[in-house]
């Protein structure tokens with residue numbers, strides 16, 4: 001389904017009304033009610049005429065406005081025209097605490113003269129001015145480098161919808177909220193409903209990307225995982241991965257969508273409120289950078305992650321809770337309680353390149369890395385066997401404790417995508433300046449790229465989409481069930497790092513390697529199960545672009 005926008009260039013240019021506009025208009029539904037309306041650089045102020053009470057004055061911040069349009073009704077006897085502005089301000093929830101974005105439509109009737117053309121022109125002048133001012137007022141966060149998508153643009157959005165995601169409500173969400181928002185914001189789009197797993201991946205691998213201004217998914221994180229990997233499988237991957245990506249939550253985890261909302265600094269929201277928040281960000285069209293991690297699997301396959309890698313408790317909950325999909329986001333809490341009852345220890349080895357040792361720009365060359373035995377590669381390593389970090393219980397790598405793979409055949413095939421200059425081959429020891437975790441008994445290992453593991457779990461509160469960091473957590477064996485439960489309950493508010501759990505370790509890293517000891521188990525990447533076995537990954541800072549705010 002294609003949706004074109006009738007006024008393709010109307011809002012591209014601010015209309016020059018820098019000093020604002022003032023007018024008096026009637027209510028769109030009640031001709032007896034009149035308003036004075038004034039537009040200034042950052043706000044639209046509406047006051048009922050004949051009322052001097054401040055309670056009848058409403059001020060809308062233009063950062064909350066996604067669009068404005070003018071129109072005339074099909075009635076020759078009526079010379080009036082209308083303009084309607086669409087706002088999504090944060091408002092207190094009805095019958096509940098906290099705030100969420102809520103839709104507010106402000107519509108005015110323009111009938112200044114007995115000439116329908118002149119009235120429509122005036123309505124259009126207002127609509128243009130409100131659109132222009134709201135574009136100039138985009139909310140921006142400090143420290144984030146933004147570029148902008150200008151809606152409407154010549155190329156359209158490919159909106160990929162997985163009708164099976166979450167509780168199967170994605171299309172309902174589209175028709176219930178998103179279709180209207182895109183129309184209000186003049187965003188042209190083509191709706192593509194996926195038919196099977198890997199449909200989206202194949203589509204973006206083959207697509208003529210010059211036709212598309214952005215690839216937006218209305219689904220869970222799994223569909224974006226397909227899109228990211230499809231883009232990086234292309235011959236022109238370097239350009240392809242620059243295609244702006246967007247996410248609208250319709251899955252059960254919705255971790256990236258929840259992270260995007262977290263980055264805006266507003267109180268957490270869930271379900272359709274999160275959908276509205278992300279829909280709003282999409283309509284505003286600000287672009288930030290997005291980090292990806294390339295992950296090498298034992299078979300030699302390489303995949304790209306934008307979200308998380310989990311092994312142990314979290315991965316098992318993710319996979320096992322599939323059977324509770326009908327309860328939606330609650331599925332992870334149910335899965336956590338079930339897995340707690342049969343808590344397991346997972347054996348394996350973990351090593352990582354901490355940020356303090358990560359080469360800034362002069363990355364290790366892969367061939368250099370793999371041709372030198374661990375422990376001999378640089379002077380950095382000279383005293384490293386002794387330099388154990390007692391708090392974290394890690395040691396610098398040496399040839400004695402080097403992590404090696406259980407699999408001999410790990411030669412990557414001819415690969416597209418960025419090269420992994422921080423990683424040796426998977427069958428080679430990790431470099432000497434990496435840290436190796438002492439002990440092999442874990443409850444979980446979790447590598448996070450974004451703040452949220454799900455809508456309900458704020459696993460890496462400090463993370464941002466483009467911080468160039470992998471936020472690595474591990475929980476060592478020995479933790480009691482109540483302590484582990486406390487950890488997850490604290491994680492709901494992102495407070496798990498302040499409860500002083502001695503079994504929890506948090507490291508900011510640029511690369512890591514994980515070698516499970518068992519031959520069977522579960523590893524998930526962005527919530528999707530991947531082949532089990534040794535793997536390693538490294539950060540690629542800001543190589544993709546994300547529609548965020």
Ligand SMILES: Nc1ncnc2c1ncn2[C@@H]1O[C@H](COP(=O)(O)OP(=O)(O)OP(=O)(O)O)[C@@H](O)[C@H]1O
Nearest residue numbers: 165166194195196219220221222223251252253254
């Ligand atoms: N039409 C389809 N039918 C079946 N599976 C699909 C279809 N389209 C995509 N998929 C696959 O379904 C899986 C789950 O999708 P997705 O992650 O979007 O939803 P979810 O698992 O409900 O959400 P979350 O990841 O937030 O928990 C993914 O592996 C995706 O590739």
